Amino acid sequence: MNSQVSRTTTSSIVGLILWIGLCFLVAWTGARVSPGIAPSEWYNALNKPGWNPPNWVFGPVWTLLYTLMGIAAWRIWNKFGFREARPALVLFLLQLGLNGLWSQLFFRLQSPGWAFIEIFFLLAAIIITSYLFSKKDKWAFGLMVPYILWVSFAACLNGTIWWIN
Numbered sequence: 168m169n170s171q172v173s174r175t176t177t178s179s180i181v182g183l184i185l186w187i188g189l190c191f192l193v194a195w196t197g198a199r200v201s202p203g204i205a206p207s208e209w210y211n212a213l214n215k216p217g218w219n220p221p222n223w224v225f226g227p228v229w230t231l232l233y234t235l236m237g238i239a240a241w242r243i244w245n246k247f248g249f250r251e252a253r254p255a256l257v258l259f260l261l262q263l264g265l266n267g268l269w270s271q272l273f274f275r276l277q278s279p280g281w282a283f284i285e286i287f288f289l290l291a292a293i294i295i296t297s298y299l300f301s302k303k304d305k306w307a308f309g310l311m312v313p314y315i316l317w318v319s320f321a322a323c324l325n326g327t328i329w330w331i332n
Contacts, residue, residue: 191237
């Protein structure tokens with residue numbers, strides 16, 4: 168069924184703010200333990216590959232990605248509502264939780280190995296979410312592609328850091 172939900176402009180804008188806000192709530196929990204915000208002697212002492220981006224890159228990249236993710240989820244919710252898009256939106260929320268968990272594992276618990284295992288679950292959840300989004304809205308899928316690419320890069324970086332340390 169491809170029914171569309173009719174929303175007022177006000178509820179649509181409030182929804183957009185809430186979806187993006189939810190993404191930034193997760194971002195905030197990760198930023199509190201990440202080296203860009205909370206300098207870490209442990210992280211700074213790790214051996215990192217030459218292709219490791221400087222710390223200042225992560226903040227702007229994640230700001231863009233969380234914004235795009237929030238807009239993608241909002242597009243699905245705004246067009247179809249939670250009831251009709253439940254599997255896609257529940258999986259979106261699951262991957263968002265896994266996203267927040269990764270920062271806690273890697274930075275707070277200082278466990279690149281566990282974070283490396285977890286990032287594969289995160290990446291799988293992102294890919295499945297994106298696939299479900301693609302069935303409902305091509306733009307929402309397109310908004311998720313940079314996130315897939317960045318987390319794929321992050322998985323390689325995470326694995327390399329774990330391996331060389």
